[in-house]
Amino acid sequence: MDMESALAALSALSQSTRLDIFRLLVRHEPDGLPAGDVARHLDTPQNTISTHLAILSRAGLLTSRRHSRLIVYRACLPRLRDLMLFLVKDCCAGSPELCAPLIATLSSCCPSPQACP
Known part of the structure; x- marks a missing residue:
């Protein structure tokens, strides 16, 4: 890992909701969770969760896969x-x-x- 990648990951995790999302997804490895379930677990609006999931994904901390109509997110261990x-x-x-x-x-x-x- 280089400095730029480390800074991107640390920046993504430096916000409390994103840190909560990441820790939740780590606990749900290896299956992951759909975005809606993440929102329910954290009692946060789904559009807010989607924004945070996108930031974590861009930092390389999450992966996602489409499963029918759902997008399931996993922590990138x-x-x-x-x-x-x-x-x-x-x-x-x-x-x-x-x-x-x-x-x-x-x-x-x-x-x-x-x-x-």
């Missing part, structure tokens, strides 16, 4: 993993054993290294 690893990559100042447990935890929580579509 490999992108989250890349962001977290980007944030802590140089945290140890030459002593990797200090943050090895953190990196190992991040690596194991999102096992699929493949990119989101």
Whole structure:
């Protein structure tokens, strides 16, 4: 992950409703949720949720697929993993054993290294 991608993802997550959406979708992996269900879970108007979903999608944090008349959104866990690893990559100042447990935890929580579509 490069600086520009990290900033886009962090910017998208820096708003409370978008952070709530992302965390909700992480909890509903791997199936995801339709936009209407996201709106109901968060008790937020659907047009507001749609705007937030678009911002998160542009930042690469969500994927979507059409299922009949519904669009189902999923959290992009490999992108989250890349962001977290980007944030802590140089945290140890030459002593990797200090943050090895953190990196190992991040690596194991999102096992699929493949990119989101």
